[in-house]
Amino acid sequence: xxxxxxxxxxxxxxxxxxxxxxxxxxxxxxxxxxxxxxxxxxxxxxxxxxxxxxxxxxxxxxxxxxxxxxxxxxxxxxxxxxxxxxxxxxxxxxxxxxxxxxxxxxxxxxxxxxxxxxxxxxxxxxxxxxxxxxxxxxxxxxxxxxxxxxxxxxxxxxxxxxxxxxxxxxxx
Numbered sequence: 186x187x188x189x190x191x192x193x194x195x196x197x198x199x200x201x202x203x204x205x206x207x208x209x210x211x212x213x214x215x216x217x218x219x220x221x222x223x224x225x226x227x228x229x230x231x232x233x234x235x236x237x238x239x240x241x242x243x244x245x246x247x248x249x250x251x252x253x254x255x256x257x258x259x260x261x262x263x264x265x266x267x268x269x270x271x272x273x274x275x276x277x278x279x280x281x282x283x284x285x286x287x288x289x290x291x292x293x294x295x296x297x298x299x300x301x302x303x304x305x306x307x308x309x310x311x312x313x314x315x316x317x318x319x320x321x322x323x324x325x326x327x328x329x330x331x332x333x334x335x336x337x338x339x340x341x342x343x344x345x346x347x348x349x350x351x352x353x354x355x356x357x
Contacts (some may be wrong), residue, residue, distance in 0.1 A: 199303075206254055211288060219247040222261070228255060241268070242274075244263055244266055244268050247259070247263055247276060248260060248263045248264070248268055248270065248282050249280070249282055249285045250285075251263060251282075251294075252270075252282035252283070252285045252286040252289070252291060252294050252295075252298065253285040253286060253288060253289035253291060254289060254291065255286070255289065255290075255291030255292075255293055255294050256294070257294050260282065260294055260297070260298070261297075265352050268297055270282045270283065270302050271303060271304055273308075273310070278310050278312065279309075279310045279311050280310045280311075281304060281308070281310075281316075282294075282298055283295055283298045283299060283302075283316050284310060284314065284315075284316055284319065287316055287319050287320055287323070287340075288296060288314075288319060290323075290333060292333070292336035292337065292340060293336075295316075295340060296336075296339070296340060296343075299316075299340065299343060299344065300343075304316065306344035306345075316340075316344065317341060317344050318341050319338050320340055320341050320344075321341065323337050324330070324337045324338065
């Protein structure tokens with residue numbers, strides 16, 4: 186086996202160094218030699234886990250942007266990759282895609298997310314906003330058009346009906 190600079194370093198040092206690279210850069214490096222390829226694809230090393238976390242963060246960011254801009258097809262495509270839209274993360278101030286859609290006035294996407302997944306309409310992000318409180322603020326804003334207010338009312342009604350249905354006793 187040929188000796189090179191990296192063969193003398195501990196694998197942990199190399200893994201830690203490579204963990205700072207973007208996934209596409211890491212992929213190019215992994216193609217250059219067998220040693221890097223083995224490190225890049227070893228499921229037991231921290232690098233693989235870091236790469237998976239990076240991919241999830243990137244998908245999550247794309248999901249938030251697609252939801253905010255009412256790109257429903259892109260939202261569906263990202264959700265098929267296994268991202269759970271009901272979860273929050275600290276990178277996005279504990280916001281969900283539902284809240285991002287409402288904030289972006291993307292009511293079609295918000296309605297899809299609300300109907301397809303289970304969200305708490307009163308869950309607050311780091312700013313104290315919840316889906317239902319943000320909808321109520323938008324409804325009270327005179328700058329919103331009648332068409333938007335109609336969509337907002339429908340979403341609020343759906344969230345309140347869901348809350349009532351959840352609070353009913355099924356045994357009583």
